[in-house]
Amino acid sequence: VQTKLPNVGTTIFTVMSALATETGAVNLGQGFPDFECDPKLVQAVTDAMTRGLNQYPPMTGVPSLREAVASKVEALYGRRYDSGSEVTITAGATQAIITAILAVVRPGDEVIVLEPCYDSYVPNIELAGGTVVRVPLVPGTFRPDFDRIAAALTPRTRAILINSPHNPSATVWTREEMLRLQDLLAPTDVLLISDEVYEHMVFDGHRHQSAASFPGLAARAFIVSSFGKTFHVTGWKVGYVLAPAPLSAEFRKVHQFNVFTVNTPVQHGLAAYMARPEPYLELPAFYQRKRDLFRDGLRKTRLRMLPSEGSYFQCVDISAVSDLREDEFCLWLTREIGVAAIPLSAFYGGGFDQRVVRFCFAKRDETLQEALARLARL
Ligand code: PMP
């Protein structure tokens, strides 16, 4: 077969979860909770099914859910998106990102990604016929390097993809960094795709800086988020995209032929559940406690922890523990120590020379404790 994606195999998340299952390892690799969501949310979805809300919803999403999203975004980030023309419900953030890319990237367009980055971005751009322009985040700190971003901008640049809180490094962009990006893009017509799926997981009193809060960014942005992350239901695969009406219109042209619509009862259930803001307002404290529990245990090992400012990930440098390459280390760690992790090299297109791996701490305390007991053997 003539392949469209010669460099793509099965994603690392699937590979490592399969290995964890096969070996009985504690799975801190793929990012997903091992605990249940709020039973009230399940009840809300069940109620919607029982009420007979089981046929196709409107193409852009159930109106009450679009309205709930618009209200949340206005309350938290100060920008009002019109729920009719500027909010679209998607089959997870994954679909939102590829649909945004297919909607705006033409063959030959350049799209800037900041490496390390989530593994779907690069193949998405390639499928659209775009040219991937990789700009590294600062090695070691994973902060954006604005000189290098500026140097990567050309007349052919169509879009830049950013992600904060960041998977895998767990850094969170500051207000100053968002302002610098806004200044940098001001003289251009470059579009922004802002992946904010971990928006409600920011620690130590810091605030998530949504592109929605920066008028010069919001005007050019597709902002993507995921109910799966926020409400502990990654398997439901429902997310959303916010964009000014003309960009949303382009998005919807593609969306209707990608998936047409998204699961009806889940949308109704989420809309009802979002009447109370507590579930997402309580999320930072919920995950900060898990992060701290995990970090307290890691401190007793020779793994060197990197900061974790947001997301549900914790990265560690393995240099003091092993001479293996980070991808080999993850296989060894899963098989011999019984804990699965993800090598950071999976988030790069090559040229990775750091010895860092990622753990996910969206797990029950017992799971984290079991993993820590095993890691103590390192
Ligand atoms: N972007 C990032 C940075 C992610 O970590 C994930 C989830 N792994 C996604 C997008 C996809 O989210 P969803 O499961 O809603 O498709």
Ligand code: GLN
């Ligand atoms: N986003 C999750 C992670 O980074 C997993 C998503 C997936 O399996 N594709 O681990």
